[in-house]
Amino acid sequence: MDSDSDSDGSHVSNTPPRVIKPSPPAPTSAPVSAPPSRRTLFSTTKSKINVKASSSSSHSKSAPKPKSSSHKKSKAPDPTSVEPEQTPPEEPFPTLSPILPFQIRNRVSDQSPISIETLPAGFFSKSASFSKFRRSSVSFDPIKDEPCPPLASNLQQKVHIGGSDCAETDWTLPELEDEASVGYGNTVKVGKRHSNLIGSNEPMPQVKLRKCGNEGNFVKLNLKRNKKFLNKGKRGNSTSSGGRRFYKKYKKKFKPAGGGETEEGVCEEHGVFMESLTKEKEKQEGKKAKFDCESIEETILAARNESSEENLLKLLSLTHGYDSFREGQLEAIKMVLDGKSSMLVLPTGAGKSLCYQLPAMILPGITLVVSPLVALMIDQLKQLPPMIQGGLFCSSQTPEEVSKTKMLLQQGLIKVLFVSPERFLNAEFLSIFSGTLLVSLVVVDEAHCISEWSHNFRPSYMRLRASLLKEKLNVNCILAMTATATTTTLHAVMSALEIPPTSLIQKAHLRDNLHLSVSLSKDKMKDLLALIKSSPFKEVQSIIVYCKFQFETDVLSRYLRDYNISAKVVATVAFGMGLNKTDVGAVIHYSLPESLEAYVQEIGRAGRDGRSSYCHLFLDDDTYFKLRSLMFSEGVDQYAVDKFLSQVFTNDNKSQGKIFSLVKESASCKLDMKEEVHDVMFTLLTQLELGEVQYLRLLPQINVTCTLNFHKVGRKFVITSVHLGVLLAAGALRSYKHVTNGRNYIKHLSYYTPPDVLAERDIVVAEILKKSEMKQGKYVFDIPTVANSIGVMTTDLSIQLQNLKFKGEVTYELKDQAFCYTIVQVPTDLCSLSAVLTKWLSEVESCKVWKFDAMYDAVVFAVNSCEKLQGCCGAEHTLCLQKRILDYFNETDNNDHPNKMGQSSPFLRADIKVFLQGNSQVKFTPRSIARIMHGIASPAYPSTMWSKTHFWGRYTQTDFHVVMEAAKAELINLSAKTQPTS
Numbered sequence: 001m002d003s004d005s006d007s008d009g010s011h012v013s014n015t016p017p018r019v020i021k022p023s024p025p026a027p028t029s030a031p032v033s034a035p036p037s038r039r040t041l042f043s044t045t046k047s048k049i050n051v052k053a054s055s056s057s058s059h060s061k062s063a064p065k066p067k068s069s070s071h072k073k074s075k076a077p078d079p080t081s082v083e084p085e086q087t088p089p090e091e092p093f094p095t096l097s098p099i100l101p102f103q104i105r106n107r108v109s110d111q112s113p114i115s116i117e118t119l120p121a122g123f124f125s126k127s128a129s130f131s132k133f134r135r136s137s138v139s140f141d142p143i144k145d146e147p148c149p150p151l152a153s154n155l156q157q158k159v160h161i162g163g164s165d166c167a168e169t170d171w172t173l174p175e176l177e178d179e180a181s182v183g184y185g186n187t188v189k190v191g192k193r194h195s196n197l198i199g200s201n202e203p204m205p206q207v208k209l210r211k212c213g214n215e216g217n218f219v220k221l222n223l224k225r226n227k228k229f230l231n232k233g234k235r236g237n238s239t240s241s242g243g244r245r246f247y248k249k250y251k252k253k254f255k256p257a258g259g260g261e262t263e264e265g266v267c268e269e270h271g272v273f274m275e276s277l278t279k280e281k282e283k284q285e286g287k288k289a290k291f292d293c294e295s296i297e298e299t300i301l302a303a304r305n306e307s308s309e310e311n312l313l314k315l316l317s318l319t320h321g322y323d324s325f326r327e328g329q330l331e332a333i334k335m336v337l338d339g340k341s342s343m344l345v346l347p348t349g350a351g352k353s354l355c356y357q358l359p360a361m362i363l364p365g366i367t368l369v370v371s372p373l374v375a376l377m378i379d380q381l382k383q384l385p386p387m388i389q390g391g392l393f394c395s396s397q398t399p400e401e402v403s404k405t406k407m408l409l410q411q412g413l414i415k416v417l418f419v420s421p422e423r424f425l426n427a428e429f430l431s432i433f434s435g436t437l438l439v440s441l442v443v444v445d446e447a448h449c450i451s452e453w454s455h456n457f458r459p460s461y462m463r464l465r466a467s468l469l470k471e472k473l474n475v476n477c478i479l480a481m482t483a484t485a486t487t488t489t490l491h492a493v494m495s496a497l498e499i500p501p502t503s504l505i506q507k508a509h510l511r512d513n514l515h516l517s518v519s520l521s522k523d524k525m526k527d528l529l530a531l532i533k534s535s536p537f538k539e540v541q542s543i544i545v546y547c548k549f550q551f552e553t554d555v556l557s558r559y560l561r562d563y564n565i566s567a568k569v570v571a572t573v574a575f576g577m578g579l580n581k582t583d584v585g586a587v588i589h590y591s592l593p594e595s596l597e598a599y600v601q602e603i604g605r606a607g608r609d610g611r612s613s614y615c616h617l618f619l620d621d622d623t624y625f626k627l628r629s630l631m632f633s634e635g636v637d638q639y640a641v642d643k644f645l646s647q648v649f650t651n652d653n654k655s656q657g658k659i660f661s662l663v664k665e666s667a668s669c670k671l672d673m674k675e676e677v678h679d680v681m682f683t684l685l686t687q688l689e690l691g692e693v694q695y696l697r698l699l700p701q702i703n704v705t706c707t708l709n710f711h712k713v714g715r716k717f718v719i720t721s722v723h724l725g726v727l728l729a730a731g732a733l734r735s736y737k738h739v740t741n742g743r744n745y746i747k748h749l750s751y752y753t754p755p756d757v758l759a760e761r762d763i764v765v766a767e768i769l770k771k772s773e774m775k776q777g778k779y780v781f782d783i784p785t786v787a788n789s790i791g792v793m794t795t796d797l798s799i800q801l802q803n804l805k806f807k808g809e810v811t812y813e814l815k816d817q818a819f820c821y822t823i824v825q826v827p828t829d830l831c832s833l834s835a836v837l838t839k840w841l842s843e844v845e846s847c848k849v850w851k852f853d854a855m856y857d858a859v860v861f862a863v864n865s866c867e868k869l870q871g872c873c874g875a876e877h878t879l880c881l882q883k884r885i886l887d888y889f890n891e892t893d894n895n896d897h898p899n900k901m902g903q904s905s906p907f908l909r910a911d912i913k914v915f916l917q918g919n920s921q922v923k924f925t926p927r928s929i930a931r932i933m934h935g936i937a938s939p940a941y942p943s944t945m946w947s948k949t950h951f952w953g954r955y956t957q958t959d960f961h962v963v964m965e966a967a968k969a970e971l972i973n974l975s976a977k978t979q980p981t982s
């Protein structure tokens with residue numbers, strides 16, 4: 001679904017230090033025997049494996065990029081056609097919640113055999129020890145038995161083993177103490193400095209992390225901020241700066257009643273657990289914070305006056321503890337500070353977030369960051385340095401949390417605000433910015449989602465266009481960021497956001513600390529186990545395993561746990577997109593990714609600490625055929641688009657301003673269009689709004705069917721006078737009589753207002769009574785119908801209903817999520833519009849298939865054709881895969897990629913004929929038949945019903961279009977036979 005609530009965070013575990021020994025020859029896919037005893041395996045080294053259902057299969061409806069020339073043409077928006085648009089889901093206006101939707105768990109370090117545990121998604125775990133080590137200098141061939149000579153120089157890592165027992169915080173930039181332990185048993189003073197390690201093979205300086213309780217890093221950051229900005233004494237002179245005002249307000253805001261600044265003050269304000277420090281520590285930190293704060297403020301002012309490299313470096317050092325910028329960062333920061341909209345393309349983990357974090361401190365207004373997943377927003381919020389106050393709006397927040405965030409925003413107490421793209425459909429959200437609130441910068445994270453030619457197109461991202469952002473937010477500077485965009489995608493993004501070509505900052509697509517390997521596999525489970533148990537994977541502390549299907553994650557994690565490997569199922573797509581977990585040392589693809597973009601994003605979770613990391617991919621035929629079939633699961637035919645348009649543009653919709661709705665579930669079934677993340681209906685509706693001609697205006701999605709219950713009249717109860725006071729104060733009693741019974745008790749008759757009396761006072765109730773159907777004593781009505789007859793927006797009606805509920809007059813339930821819209825202009829020629837839309841959708845589908853073929857081709861080349869002349873060795877194919885990826889992103893390779901699909905089949909027509917004869921009472925389209933033959937379920941042909949036919953999935957190895965053509969021919973034959981002859 002397209003709401004911003006698709007991911008609620010996840011957990012990943014860390015393990016005790018990896019003890020790296022001189023590595024033995026790499027084990028190969030040796031047969032794996034019965035599970036060994038838990039006590040004997042891995043007694044000193046624990047691997048933590050995260051098994052993840054890859055995001056792409058289910059939710060990344062990649063926008064394919066056509067490689068043929070015809071496709072290429074179609075990539076550019078067709079000026080004669082309608083431009084696509086999207087609609088966001090409706091949600092009650094979200095709120096900022098400092099109460100993070102996950103819990104943080106602390107696990108005490110031990111060296112005992114790995115514990116087996118599975119946490120539900122949304123739990124974070126902290127392991128107890130923080131290892132100090134470097135990845136080993138092993139070369140490897142994970143599948144074959146031959147250890148290869150260390151050809152690639154970047155494999156030559158020195159083993160460096162650490163063994164501290166500090167607690168480790170997952171997910172975030174490690175917080176430095178003044179002393180950091182570096183190396184084996186040494187303690188070296190490093191002050192607050194990280195080395196700039198990206199892509200280098202330098203050893204990572206290990207930092208000793210503060211042992212902590214239940215708090216996450218986000219909390220620690222707040223805690224520090226509290227100290228820095230609340231406990232500081234004298235300030236600098238330039239108190240008139242925006243930054244200064246912000247900090248002053250912040251200080252005032254969080255001053256606790258008792259006068260002292262407590263962590264609990266912040267805690268309460270943000271709803272997050274915090275751990276109190278000892279007074280002694282508080283004193284020390286207070287002193288340090290005071291110093292830091294003054295320096296930071298001075299540096300911010302200096303950078304505001306002159307954004308010189310020197311000033312920015314100083315600020316970087318003071319706020320982040322880094323002593324240099326990485327490639328592209330300074331350029332991007334300067335561009336933004338100069339007010340120039342920019343497109344930033346840096347590899348995964350290269351430090352794109354810093355490019356808005358630093359400007360956010362310097363710019364006078366707020367920085368609004370648009371992010372595709374709630375889990376990402378939370379992750380990014382947590383990673384803000386302590387002196388930047390952040391907030392977010394997401395659909396899981398309560399109205400109170402939303403109000404609190406709004407209040408903080410209005411008071412200038414939020415400098416960086418994270419929102420989902422769906423937010424931009426919400427009038428209430430946009431109204432926040434209609435007043436005096438200054439937005440200095442809009443950051444579009446994962447900006448490739450704007451383009452339908454990217455691997456991860458999100459219809460709601462299409463709303464993010466410069467014209468809208470400028471109009472609604474009055475912002476002039478936009479920073480678009482991505483790690484994975486082809487040239488075509490970049491053009492689409494830059495054109496939507498009006499970023500000039502001169503403002504493109506683009507660096508390498510891959511970090512060079514990632515070692516890429518691939519192998520064919522006939523028994524992936526065994527091979528996976530063998531891989532994990534062999535060097536270098538066995539020394540890696542934290543591994544992510546990407547699976548394509550949810551069931552695989554369950555089966556795999558159980559299997560690995562049987563072999564004493566702590567495997568946890570991670571149910572968040574954010575793992576494939578931007579989450580910053582610094583200690584992931586390896587990524588294993590259990591299934592082929594859907595595109596090279598997805599591959600690059602997913603391997604990009606590894607080695608974010610700069611150390612050498614290992615990425616292995618298993619290729620097998622079964623998964624290949626299954627995934628290629630799935631590429632066709634969302635396509636639609638013109639027949640379905642025709643039906644869709646006639647449903648959207650009914651005879652009735654000439655009336656100006658009238659709200660229409662399309663219930664998602666029933667429409668999806670009727671039109672056989674999927675309504676998941678890459679909702680085809682939403683894509684079409686967005687196109688109808690944002691295309692060249694605006695036909696409609698989308699409103700937030702809401703549940704349109706309301707079942708309402710009025711309270712009964714005349715309930716009688718006995719309470720004390722104290723309770724009476726409470727009830728009266730709460731407005732819970734409409735009217736009452738009381739009689740003292742002589743024992744200090746009072747008898748009350750409470751009268752709730754009868755519906756007809758309520759209707760006389762309240763036009764909403766009157767209209768509800770008129771438009772409702774009575775079902776089992778309850779009033780059932782359609783929200784848009786009532787809103788239309790009163791002449792209000794659906795959101796206003798929802799607020800009225802909430803008020804009635806709050807007053808205790810009614811209770812109600814809502815169901816049937818629907819797209820809501822008003823008509824701007826009814827198309828004159830529905831047929832041509834439908835043809836244009838269908839063509840566009842089919843080009844998007846072809847592009848997606850092409851991307852999959854490019855991915856497959858790259859891997860097959862590595863496995864079968866790589867001559868291993870340039871450093872590839874055994875299963876390792878870093879260099880040849882890097883080259884493929886580079887060509888792909890630069891679009892120097894636009895060839896048709898070979899695939900393994902059969903182009904004909906002798907029995908296909910005959911099978912289809914038999915199938916049709918056996919189901920003569922059912923209506924089919926060529927596409928629906930091809931889907932069944934490929935084993936793909938769709939809303940109108942669910943697998944629960946159709947997987948029972950023995951034709952289900954029989955032709956997965958024959959090209960989908962070949963099957964569709966055969967189906968078309970058979971349908972024509974059939975209809976010719978059934979036509980009455982004249």
Ligand SMILES: Nc1ncnc2c1ncn2[C@@H]1O[C@H](COP(=O)(O)OP(=O)(O)OP(=O)(O)O)[C@@H](O)[C@H]1O
Nearest residue numbers: 196322324325326348349350351352353483578580
């Ligand atoms: N100049 C720097 N020196 C050292 N470390 C840095 C620097 N800039 C950023 N980092 C660190 O790099 C890590 C990755 O940064 P970040 O999460 O911003 O990457 P990203 O480019 O957004 O990656 P992705 O595309 O995967 O989201 C973070 O831990 C961050 O603190």
